[in-house]
Amino acid sequence: MRESEFHDVRWIEGESTSILLDNGKIEDIKTNYGNGCGVRALCGGSWGYTSSEGVDGIDAAIKAAIELASDVDKHSPREKVSLASYSEPNVDNLPSIKENPRDVPVEEKVELLKDLSNNASCKGISSTSASYSESTLKIHYTNSEGADCEYELTRVGFAISAIASDGAAYQVGRESNFDVCGYEMFRDPEILEKAQSAGKTAVDLLGARQAKGGKGPVILDPELAGVFAHEAVGHASEADLVLEGSSILADRIGEEIASPLVNIIDDPTLHKFGYYPFDAEGMQSHRTDIITDGILNSYLHSRETAGKLGGASGNSRSQGYSAPVVRMSNTYVDNGNSNLDEMLEELGDGIYLAGSRGGQVNTGEGVFQFNAEKGYIVEDGEIGDLVRDVSLSGNTLQILKNVVLVGNDLKMHSGRCGKSGQAVPVSDGSPHLLISDALVGGVQ
Structure with a gap:
């Protein structure tokens, strides 16, 4: 087995929550936790890639990736890959989180989606769907050139859709927003206006004529x-x-x-x-x-x-x-x-x-x-x-x-x-x- 010219490891720890409401009723609530790594190795012109769950598999994953790259390079050699030079990044521009979504009870998040559904349910709307998502990921990166850096990032968001139907046809209005921030996004009353806009769009489109090409x-x-x-x-x-x-x-x-x-x-x-x-x-x-x-x-x-x-x-x-x-x-x-x-x-x-x-x-x-x-x-x-x-x-x-x-x-x-x-x-x-x-x- 050849030694690799390069290898790197991305270690990821994450937690995410998603909530789905159908017509104002809870359809699904999920919370997921995970940690593991993705590993690459480069031999000549060939990459080997593997991944591992849990905290104990990094060394084995590196060895497996190197073996894969070496085997591919031996049996199907390609033009040698030359990577652009590496320098350690400065991690100094992270977004600020004013309100950690993990500190907000799930019941409050469900009520938020119910409010969105209610605001989208104007006259003429037959059904609504509202979803909420949040995730916090910690990314730790190392490579064989001496890199060692990490960051943590929180993302939140929502989507609301409304359907208007006259029995023969239907139209959909949809609004959403996703961002790198905390639960403070949902303190903004404008998100209820977005829900109202979704409902109005669906109703207006149902009564609109088709465009001429x-x-x-x-x-x-x-x-x-x-x-x-x-x-x-x-x-x-x-x-x-x-x-x-x-x-x-x-x-x-x-x-x-x-x-x-x-x-x-x-x-x-x-x-x-x-x-x-x-x-x-x-x-x-x-x-x-x-x-x-x-x-x-x-x-x-x-x-x-x-x-x-x-x-x-x-x-x-x-x-x-x-x-x-x-x-x-x-x-x-x-x-x-x-x-x-x-x-x-x-x-x-x-x-x-x-x-x-x-x-x-x-x-x-x-x-x-x-x-x-x-x-x-x-x-x-x-x-x-x-x-x-x-x-x-x-x-x-x-x-x-x-x-x-x-x-x-x-x-x-x-x-x-x-x-x-x-x-x-x-x-x-x-x-x-x-x-x-x-x-x-x-x-x-």
């Missing part, structure tokens, strides 16, 4: 524009996808790929849901300017991809003990100089798209399709009738070039991002964007 100018609200920044641009900037040939942004560093008004940033140092002080490889978190004044400036990197392509690593992430992969954190379009009224006036006649109901993107071909939660017909610069079942689709690079105004009202939204079978906390956001020409899906 076609090409033309559109305004994207901060939530939908943030989803575009994350899904269509952020994933395409992940350097592992670039190396796999699965990114439209390959070989474009230094190229103008967007309107000069567009600046897209990924920043794990922001105290948002995607925050971390160092990544899953123990590398210092840092802001990455992906697009600057329309020019592709940087990819997101692990130590391996930075070693191959150049650039700064610090974007490896993992769910639990899983193997790290290149991931986003808090990804957003930066503020511009316009306000919404100016955009509406410039738009004239078109459509205003708001909210997100998911979608799909092909980073290799650079095409996407996202479903908006709702749309509004705009005539003579005035927001008019609500429409439903509306989507935005097109070519990523063409849409970036078609941005003609960028708002000054950046807002962030939180959620979880899936990749390689793992989901990690992220935030994305944007100000309003005016796009001169896009394909809007609806009835023909």
Whole structure:
């Protein structure tokens, strides 16, 4: 068996609680505890990875990972991996927790969800679902280069959905918020207003007409524009996808790929849901300017991809003990100089798209399709009738070039991002964007 050139260990201790209410009644309450480690070893160009539960298995896990890497390298040798250099991170920017959620009785959390359900249950709502989550994780990282660092982080959040039905059709309104903070989030009365908004959205959409499809100018609200920044641009900037040939942004560093008004940033140092002080490889978190004044400036990197392509690593992430992969954190379009009224006036006649109901993107071909939660017909610069079942689709690079105004009202939204079978906390956001020409899906 060969000795490894490198190995590292991520030790994780965690506690989480989740509560689910269906129509105001308790559906599920779970509290989970765990501790264990994920271990990697590198031999030549091959990685070995293993994990272990409990406190006594680290040495055995390291030995197993080295054996795996050595066997793979012996039987299927690959080009030698050169990792970007390592330096110990400074862990000095942790978010403050004003009220530890573990100190709040579960009965109070259940009452909170009941209040959310009641506020979402306006006239016309047939059912509601409310969920609460909290987690506290302690991450301890060491490697064969002498690294030894750790941090502890608490995340909390909620989601509320409301369904309106007329017997033949139904519509859903949903609101949520997740953050790196304590239970103080739930002392803010605005969360009850979010629940009311979920109910109102469902009822309003049930009575709305379907959108008419076609090409033309559109305004994207901060939530939908943030989803575009994350899904269509952020994933395409992940350097592992670039190396796999699965990114439209390959070989474009230094190229103008967007309107000069567009600046897209990924920043794990922001105290948002995607925050971390160092990544899953123990590398210092840092802001990455992906697009600057329309020019592709940087990819997101692990130590391996930075070693191959150049650039700064610090974007490896993992769910639990899983193997790290290149991931986003808090990804957003930066503020511009316009306000919404100016955009509406410039738009004239078109459509205003708001909210997100998911979608799909092909980073290799650079095409996407996202479903908006709702749309509004705009005539003579005035927001008019609500429409439903509306989507935005097109070519990523063409849409970036078609941005003609960028708002000054950046807002962030939180959620979880899936990749390689793992989901990690992220935030994305944007100000309003005016796009001169896009394909809007609806009835023909």
